[in-house]
Amino acid sequence: MRYSFRAGAAAIIxxxxxxxxxxxxxxxxxxxxxxxxxxxxELTYWAWAPNLEKVVDIWNQxxxxxxxxxxxxxxxxxxxxxxxxxxxxxxxxxxxIQAEYQKIPTLVSADALADxxxxxxxxxxxxxxxxxxxxxxxxxxxxxxxxxxxxxVVFYYRADIFENLGLSVPTTWDEYAAAAKTIHDADPSQxxxxxxxxxxxxxxxxxxxxxxxxxxxxxxxWSVNIDKEPTQKVANYWGGLVESGVIDxxxxxxxxxxxxxxxxxxxxxxxxxxxxxxLSGNAESTAGKWKVAPMPQWDAxxxxxxxxxxxxxxxxxxxxxxxxxxKFATWLNTDPEAIKALVxxxxxxxxxxxxxxxxxxxxxxxxSNQPDFYDVxxxxxxxxxxxxxxxxxxxxxxxxxxxxAKAAQSKKQSDFAKAVSNMQTITTDDLKKxxxxxx
Amino acid sequence: MAQTATRTxxxxxxxxxxxxxxxxxxxxxxxxxxxxxxxIVLFLVFMAAPIxxxxxxxxxxxxxxGLGLGKGxxxxxxAGFENYISTLTDPEFGASVLRVLAYGVILIPLMLGLxxxxxxxxxxxxxxxxxxxxTAIFLPYAVPAVISSLLWGFLYLPxxxxxxxxxxxxxxxxxxxxxxxLVTFAIANIALWGGVGFNMIVIYTSLKAVPSExxxxxxxxxxxxxxxxxxxxxxxxxxxxxMTGLFxxxxxxxxxxxxxxxxxxxxxxxxxWSPLMLVYRDAFTxxxxxxxxxxxxxxxxxxxxxxxxFLRIVQKRAFGQEN
Numbered sequence: 142m143r144y145s146f147r148a149g150a151a152a153i154i155x156x157x158x159x160x161x162x163x164x165x166x167x168x169x170x171x172x173x174x175x176x177x178x179x180x181x182x183e184l185t186y187w188a189w190a191p192n193l194e195k196v197v198d199i200w201n202q203x204x205x206x207x208x209x210x211x212x213x214x215x216x217x218x219x220x221x222x223x224x225x226x227x228x229x230x231x232x233x234x235x236x237x238i239q240a241e242y243q244k245i246p247t248l249v250s251a252d253a254l255a256d257x258x259x260x261x262x263x264x265x266x267x268x269x270x271x272x273x274x275x276x277x278x279x280x281x282x283x284x285x286x287x288x289x290x291x292x293x294v295v296f297y298y299r300a301d302i303f304e305n306l307g308l309s310v311p312t313t314w315d316e317y318a319a320a321a322k323t324i325h326d327a328d329p330s331q332x333x334x335x336x337x338x339x340x341x342x343x344x345x346x347x348x349x350x351x352x353x354x355x356x357x358x359x360x361x362x363w364s365v366n367i368d369k370e371p372t373q374k375v376a377n378y379w380g381g382l383v384e385s386g387v388i389d390x391x392x393x394x395x396x397x398x399x400x401x402x403x404x405x406x407x408x409x410x411x412x413x414x415x416x417x418x419x420l421s422g423n424a425e426s427t428a429g430k431w432k433v434a435p436m437p438q439w440d441a442x443x444x445x446x447x448x449x450x451x452x453x454x455x456x457x458x459x460x461x462x463x464x465x466x467x468k469f470a471t472w473l474n475t476d477p478e479a480i481k482a483l484v485x486x487x488x489x490x491x492x493x494x495x496x497x498x499x500x501x502x503x504x505x506x507x508x509s510n511q512p513d514f515y516d517v518x519x520x521x522x523x524x525x526x527x528x529x530x531x532x533x534x535x536x537x538x539x540x541x542x543x544x545x546a547k548a549a550q551s552k553k554q555s556d557f558a559k560a561v562s563n564m565q566t567i568t569t570d571d572l573k574k575x576x577x578x579x580x
Numbered sequence: 581m582a583q584t585a586t587r588t589x590x591x592x593x594x595x596x597x598x599x600x601x602x603x604x605x606x607x608x609x610x611x612x613x614x615x616x617x618x619x620i621v622l623f624l625v626f627m628a629a630p631i632x633x634x635x636x637x638x639x640x641x642x643x644x645x646g647l648g649l650g651k652g653x654x655x656x657x658x659a660g661f662e663n664y665i666s667t668l669t670d671p672e673f674g675a676s677v678l679r680v681l682a683y684g685v686i687l688i689p690l691m692l693g694l695x696x697x698x699x700x701x702x703x704x705x706x707x708x709x710x711x712x713x714x715t716a717i718f719l720p721y722a723v724p725a726v727i728s729s730l731l732w733g734f735l736y737l738p739x740x741x742x743x744x745x746x747x748x749x750x751x752x753x754x755x756x757x758x759x760x761x762l763v764t765f766a767i768a769n770i771a772l773w774g775g776v777g778f779n780m781i782v783i784y785t786s787l788k789a790v791p792s793e794x795x796x797x798x799x800x801x802x803x804x805x806x807x808x809x810x811x812x813x814x815x816x817x818x819x820x821x822x823m824t825g826l827f828x829x830x831x832x833x834x835x836x837x838x839x840x841x842x843x844x845x846x847x848x849x850x851x852x853w854s855p856l857m858l859v860y861r862d863a864f865t866x867x868x869x870x871x872x873x874x875x876x877x878x879x880x881x882x883x884x885x886x887x888x889x890f891l892r893i894v895q896k897r898a899f900g901q902e903n
Contacts, residue, residue, distance in 0.1 A: 222864070225867075246649075247867070249649045250644070250648040250649055250653070250654060251654065252653070252654070279649070338847050339844050358647060361646045361647055362647075363647065363648075390847065391846070391847070392844060392845070392846070392847065394844065395737065395844065395845045395846075396733075396734055396737055396739075396740045396845075397737040397738060397739035397740055397845075398739075400739050400740050401739060404739075406739070532647075532648050532649075533866075535865050535866055535867060536865075536866050538865075539851055539861055539865045539866060542850075542851055543850040543851055543852065546847040546848070546849075546850060547847070547850075549847045550759075550760055550847040550848055571866070571868075575641075575642050575643070575644050575648075576642070576643045576644040576645070577644050577647075577648055578646070578647075
């Protein structure tokens with residue numbers, strides 16, 4: 142979710158360059174199959190990750206029989222809107238598309254994504270953490286995309302301020318709450334974090350860590366499980382922190398929050414593996430003062446992590462070369478050379494566990510003080526909990542924005558619990574209204 | 581009318597330019613249509629067709645069978661008045677209408693009042709630096725609403741606002757304009773900043789159209805500047821006030837850019853703050869173009885009715901003395 146905004150900015154710049162080279166969608170070549178002599182298979186790929194075309198160039202050089210053209214998109218949301226329109230129109234969709242995990246059920250429900258379980262991509266299951274695999278299979282037998290990158294959530298904190306206050310890094314949520322109180326008591330303008338009503342993806346990751354899975358499939362029926370114990374626990378926890386005032390209640394990604402990171406008012410940030418990019422952009426003057434640690438845990442003996450952001454490579458139902466497209470998607474996201482290129486060119490955190498380990502050795506520049514940066518991330522990535530997204534994630538996320546904005550504003554713990562139950566009602570009602578069977 | 585009459589009288593003996601009578605008549609019938617054609621085509625393609633399609637969509641809904649995954653599981657079916665009923669009974673829609681009414685009550689009198697005062701001041705005989713002031717007041721209108729909302733957003737946010745920084749140093753406790761109680765004022769302020777200039781120009785232009793003999797007569801009768809303004813200028817620009825009032829009312833019902841731009845900056849604005857934001861959310865965030873179409877039709881109808889009623893009530897008084 143957030144990743145797409147970052148990438149979106151870069152995409153706009155690249156899009157300008159692409160205008161010169163012409164970014165029309167070439168028609169699908171009539172030849173089915175893939176390899177063989179004669180004209181190569183032409184594939185189009187809608188994506189917004191910056192510099193992705195450089196990675197695709199490697200493929201094109203090595204595979205003269207399958208030629209892939211990247212068609213730059215503005216970001217995750219516009220690309221999905223465009224794809225849904227093309228699917229409805231019956232033509233105009235690309236062969237491949239970069240799809241965020243939470244968008245997959247929406248796309249599948251619009252019959253936009255081809256099932257890849259019988260193709261080359263079907264055998265990639267062991268390359269990815271189980272939680273990520275669940276997001277591309279929707280918990281069923283079909284395979285709708287090959288995972289590309291993930292955003293395992295970790296805890297970024299100002300090591301210098303922790304040291305001054307004699308605090309150790311919180312390993313449990315109780316310790317996090319205590320640390321938040323110590324920091325805020327020492328300097329009332331400082332906060333260990335903020336509860337952001339703008340970032341549904343962030344709250345999803347928090348709930349995912351606690352064991353929530355907001356949707357589920359039961360035969361021919363969907364279930365909505367937002368208002369259940371794990372999410373209630375997370376909402377009550379943050380509601381308590383906001384009510385006591387030790388945690389900020391203002392949204393992330395506002396000018397005020399950006400400044401807060403730079404001036405030391407925001408002392409910690411629970412964020413994903415792509416966090417260094419945001420920090421180096423907003424908090425330049427604090428470089429070298431931050432460190433990364435695993436997320437605080439509910440149960441220290443069973444470490445778990447949530448996922449915030451990340452995307453996959455999917456093949457559309459309008460593609461005439463599903464086999465060839467799946468072959469490319471598999472190479473792009475599991476081949477060591479491709480992953481190395483993805484890491485250096487696009488700056489993502491790869492979903493492929495082995496690939497991530499071999500490609501990410503040196504820490505990002507902003508964290509040059511912490512040589513084991515990617516070890517921490519890799520450990521977190523291995524513990525991402527399962528989570529199933531449903532066909533109306535968009536509705537649940539917009540309900541999150543509205544309901545939790547009210548709760549964050551009122552600063553009452555009871556309103557946080559109410560926001561969870563309202564999210565449940567809005568999401569369930571929407572499914573029922575559309576005619577889904579809901580259990 | 582009078583001008584046309586004069587012109588025809590000027591050349592009484594001019595012969596008709598085209599020769600055969602029958603062909604001439606045919607061309608005469610077709611010419612106006614040919615000239616109207618571009619406007620009619622543009623209207624049909626870009627106004628009428630979308631409206632008809634919106635009307636059609638507002639009576640449809642999405643129907644899902646089973647899990648809704650895969651081919652043919654989602655179809656579009658006739659919904660009757662379902663979407664309209666759900667729009668009209670939606671508490672969120674009602675709340676957004678009330679919020680926009682409150683916003684209009686704050687904004688419109690202030691905006692038109694200020695615009696009138698500025699126009700009268702600029703028109704007064706003792707004005708200095710008139711051209712500069714006129715440009716300065718009008719300039720904010722040239723700033724797009726999204727940009728001005730971002731500008732003001734920075735000024736409202738505690739950690740980045742230079743104004744709040746100064747107030748803080750002075751020891752003044754200024755309430756946050758982004759709090760739920762004051763956020764309507766915060767948005768109205770942005771619209772006021774951007775809108776006063778435009779309305780001022782409209783009123784000022786109609787003041788300039790007043791013949792100077794009237795002012796001379798008033799002066800001879802011993803009327804002061806203030807008396808001239810109150811007794812002569814304001815009644816004369818009343819039609820302009822009605823028009824700017826109508827435009828402002830329509831703009832108020834359609835407020836969208838300012839609250840949408842400010843929303844991510846604070847917790848106090850919801851995604852359904854104004855009726856159009858609700859339409860946008862339903863159509864593009866929730867993928868439900870059917871409800872969004874019904875809500876759009878309701879808003880359009882309401883705008884039409886309110887404008888019509890407003891004109892019926894005010895027009896007689898404003899234009900009464902002209903007839």
